[in-house]
Amino acid sequence: MKTRKASALSTDVFAVIKERIIRWEYSPAHRFTEEELCKEFGVSRSPIREALHMLVDNGLVTKEPYRGYTVRQPNLKEIHDLYDARQALELFIVEWLAIHGMPERDWMELHDTWQHILQNVPGVITDFAEKDEAFHEKLAECTENQALLQYLININDRLHFIRMTDITTAARLRLTCEQHLAILDYVKSGDVQCAREAMRLNIEGGRQNVNQAVKEALARSFQTLHRVV
């Protein structure tokens, strides 16, 4: 979990490696050494170590003293745990928004975005995970609660790698759009219980989808298996 200001070099390295991990660009359990990263990025070990530290904080990499760093292999239990944590936070967030309201401008922006996606199904399937994350993070931002947002971002970072494999069928995409629009409507009308339930359904949908994706990955290849299970 990371909010700190850090030097340009370390944040750059962090961002690049994080992006690669998230995009599955490393083989399972890939091992990093500081030295090799120094060579690749052309910087010294200090910023590399900082970047790796941040990756460890984000749960994307594990560190063994005197042994090195390895790309994390999240297991199914951890994925479900993260979805539980997400649920804990997001149910609170929609409840808060239904009670305290959210800025009209933000509401419209989200509404338009997802209405637009809905009307163009199955056109827009690229970057689905990013768009979905942006929706949920925007809601968190509207509570103006930095702690909630920070934890949610951490969860999204740690789940992103697996969400990339989401099954983005037209049906699923349409359902997600409808769920997001429903959440917005209930938030606007101040219906706490319905807002919570709509959010719960949305999150559970995501969880089931990921679950399915993991299982299919298992069926497909042993390589993927020992990464994800």
Next chain:
Amino acid sequence: MKTRKASALSTDVFAVIKERIIRWEYSPAHRFTEEELCKEFGVSRSPIREALHMLVDNGLVTKEPYRGYTVRQPNLKEIHDLYDARQALELFIVEWLAIHGMPERDWMELHDTWQHILQNVPGVITDFAEKDEAFHEKLAECTENQALLQYLININDRLHFIRMTDITTAARLRLTCEQHLAILDYVKSGDVQCAREAMRLNIEGGRQNVNQAVKEALARSFQTLHRVV
């Protein structure tokens, strides 16, 4: 937010400074420089920097590039935000425990502890904050969800400094005991709604108490004022 394995030196330095901050042993907005900490702890800048990095992650210290590190001055809004985040997590936790149950042994341990404290009011007021934190963290542990526990610990770390000023009157202590025992009872009987409500009351009590403590601090001294407000 910190789970990483780190070297002995940096974790030691981190633990010592964190303890001091939490115990108000630094004057408001105390400024650190890496150099001065090197001298004090007799180690080089590398482990000091790691320790400071961890403190920043824990929200106890802020960093300004080329300027130094300062002990954080959480404001009232942030305190309330953290209480909101706590509520989001803990309502989920008791709900989860009420549904899935918790180990009999852990339940008994918590029950005995708080029954004992209740029977000895107003005897045991020392370390109230620690005991209270232990109760809530134990519940989180019983869900076996590392993410939830990690976030809750982070919240407790960031609130600890202000909770130290909690008004620990006999009445308040008794009320807390009763609330904790009620939470345990509802969890055991699987009554989700009552468990949630009991937890909500417990958290809100803590929030109000802290709120009161901050206001009294304001009334008492300007020094304390510009630390907390």
Next chain:
DNA sequence: TATTTGTTAATTGTATACGATATTGTATAC
């Protein structure tokens, strides 16, 4: 052959030196 033990290579942990940058103080011009 199985087991223990010493040696070596790989890697991080720590210390220190050097460079970049922001702030602060000072002199000078107007």
Next chain:
DNA sequence: GTATACAATATCGTATACAATTAACAAATA
């Protein structure tokens, strides 16, 4: 007297050298 340019200082940012630790492997031994 004020403002501006410039120098000095403090501090972190980065690079690099050395120390400590671990793991792997080979050699010796039962």
